[in-house]
Amino acid sequence: MPLILNNNSSFILMNLAFTILIFSLNFLPHDAANITAATTTSPEFSTSVLNVTTALNQVHHVLSLKPSFHLHQNHEQQQQQTQHTLSPSSSSSFSFQLHPRESLFNAHHHNYRSLVLTRLRRDSARVSWITSHLNKSNLRPEHLSAPVTSGVSQGTGEYFARIGVGQPTQHFYIVPDTGSDINWIQCKPCNQCYKQSDPIFDPSTSSSYALVPCKAKQCKDSELTGCYKNGCEYDVFYGDGSFSSGVLVTETLSLGKNGSVKRVPIGCGHLNHGTFAGAAGILGLGRGALSFQAHIKASSFSYCLVYRDTNKSSTLEFNSPRPGDSVTAPLLSNPKLKTFYYVGVTGVSVGGRRVSIPSSTFAIKPSGMGGIIVDSGTTVTRLPTPAFNAMRDAFVELTRHLRRAKGFLILDTCYDFSSVTVATVPTVSFELSGGGSWRLPVLGYLIPVDDKGTFCFAFAPSVEPVSIIGNVQQQGTRVSFDLVNSVIGFSTDKCS
CATH class of the missing domain: 2.40.70.10 (Acid Proteases)
Structure with a gap:
């Protein structure tokens, strides 16, 4: 005798069949389950496929990376002979390389879990710093580019760029930061400095180093700066207790093959403390008057952050066109x-x-x-x-x-x-x-x-x-x- 189903019983059986299918996948051989996961999508919602094997291979790879910050030195010496000066008011484009933290400064974590724990602790400090600013506030041109590497951030930091400072040029890894209004690096003489990968900047050897006087507009452009006995000084504090204090100066910043920019306002830090993971300081990309893009009068900037568990790099670009598919x-x-x-x-x-x-x-x-x-x-x-x-x-x-x-x-x-x-x-x-x-x-x-x-x-x-x-x-x-x-x-x- 044929089995006759009404609409309700058909719906129940269909759902039961789907439940049995999902349940049975857990007991299939791994290859069969993987094929099903890769090829089956629900008509009810949109899906993406996560390649677990590829992601875990990269996890194991990042733990074996060797520090590569020293690889830039010979290349930088060759570039110094071909630099040209960029005008802050020009509209040409340029870029920096950006690198992930672990590709430059591998901390030799015993396992990936330890690495993620470290990242999340840095992250909590960063968020505390941002929200403290929010609470406090509630109370009261050239197409340039540079490499971006996954590395450090403010009080934390996951990506780094390489720049030159002074004349003759001394090169440093710094953290590009959209939440900072001021550029700064550690400087000699150091009353207190944390450990960085490059030698600390020595202003006495730079012919382009100049103190910013108290009466200068730059000294009045930010709540981070003030006038003291020795001229304009600055203080920056972060949510995890990190800080940098020193004098505000102007210096020439060199951008690899792109050339250099003169008289960039930058903090020369003589008293510094923090977890900046080898970086010499911060490249401020915030909306304040002392930030890097404000000085060069950039019409735009962009960055692409590579996946942090790779040793690849991307770029931080200024005045370059926005991708058409954005x-x-x-x-x-x-x-x-x-x-x-x-x-x-x-x-x-x-x-x-x-x-x-x-x-x-x-x-x-x-x-x-x-x-x-x-x-x-x-x-x-x-x-x-x-x-x-x-x-x-x-x-x-x-x-x-x-x-x-x-x-x-x-x-x-x-x-x-x-x-x-x-x-x-x-x-x-x-x-x-x-x-x-x-x-x-x-x-x-x-x-x-x-x-x-x-x-x-x-x-x-x-x-x-x-x-x-x-x-x-x-x-x-x-x-x-x-x-x-x-x-x-x-x-x-x-x-x-």
Whole structure:
């Protein structure tokens, strides 16, 4: 006798069959399960494929990297003979190389878990520093480019650039930082200095070194500077207790094959303390008057942060055109806190579905709180707790078929991929107020935290109402800041 099913019973059986299929995958041979994960997607939501094997191979690779900072020295000596002077008011483009921290200054961690722990501790200090500024504020041209390497950030730091200082040129690794308004390096004589990879800058050997007098406009342009007996001095303090204090000077900065820029305001630090991982100081890319791009009157700058577990590099560029495939949003400013770059965001999506978060969550309030900052120094993206919970819960709902793992410090949503080579996961996107959607690379939101196959959702809650887009989410994406038209652009796979 044929079995007759009504609509309700058909629906129940279909769901039962899907449940049995998912359950049985856990008991398939690994190769069969991997093939299914790589080729099966749900018609109900959009997915990305995480190549677990490739990511773990890179994890093992980064632990074996040898420091490479010494490789630049001979090349730099050759470049010194061919430099030309760049005018701060010109519109030509130039760039620096950017390098990840571990490719230059491997700290010889015993395992990858230890490395991630160190990164997250630096990250917490960075976030504390940013929120302290927010709370305090609530109370009161040339196309240039340079290499960007994953390395240190302010009080932390995951990416480095190489620049020359003085005449004749002395070369140093520094941390490009969109959250800093002032450039500075450690200088002799050192009353107190932390250990750096290059010899400390000696101003007495530079013919282009000049003190900034108290009456100069540069000495009055920032709350970080003040007039003392010996002229203009500066003080910078960070959230983890790091600091730099010294005199404000002007110096020639050399940009490799791009040439040099004269009379750049830079702090010469005689009293310094911090965890800057071998870097000599900071290249300030914030919106303040003493920052590097303010001095050169840049119309734009951009960077692409390579994945931090590689030994590749990308570029920090000035006055270069924005990639044509960029998704864009308004570049906003906070009148209460002018240092940081805010982006117009209306929401987030998981699996192609808009998460139920009020758009006002990402708006800058009249008090100066709220908004969402794009920051090169923060590691893990922070969202206000209600917004984070909604996003996290949406992700968990669409990953019920994946094996969970214990949380890892601030990362409370983790997965055990130790028995698979690929995993299919929901997509994650920021919905921009310009109407576009910035879809993150899968390693921009699921990151390995050990060498065994534990991956965690790289977002964390913030007790403050401000949101911060960190450098994990920015990996593999060229982030372009159009300073003239107040537009920010995101273009994936533009690091080469």
